[in-house]
Amino acid sequence: MITAGVIAAMAYQAGLNPPGGNWQDDKSGYVAGTSIMGDYYPSSYHLFWIYNTVALVTSLSTIFLLISGIPGFSCRF
Numbered sequence: 786m787i788t789a790g791v792i793a794a795m796a797y798q799a800g801l802n803p804p805g806g807n808w809q810d811d812k813s814g815y816v817a818g819t820s821i822m823g824d825y826y827p828s829s830y831h832l833f834w835i836y837n838t839v840a841l842v843t844s845l846s847t848i849f850l851l852i853s854g855i856p857g858f859s860c861r862f
Contacts, residue, residue, distance in 0.1 A: 789847040796841035804833065 805822035808815040815824065823830040 786848060786851050789844040789851070792840055793844040793848065796837050796844065799833075799837050800841070803830070 803820045803822055805820065805825075808817050808819055808821060808824075811817050820830060822833070
């Protein structure tokens with residue numbers, strides 16, 4: 786459960802601050818707040834979002850299953 790929590794936190798943070806950061810201003814034809822990686826490497830950025838979403842959903846699902854008390858998935862303290 787600790788591992789799932791760490792993965793969920795990491796995936797959430799990576800979604801807020803994508804690799805390469807965000808454009809800070811509207812200079813040079815870029816829009817502030819958009820991803821720098823998305824502008825330079827769109828296919829890699831798309832894969833990053835797919836893998837990040839899968840990691841977040843999987844880890845949150847694991848946490849919810851462990852907390853819910855379903856037999857076979859419950860935590861035993």
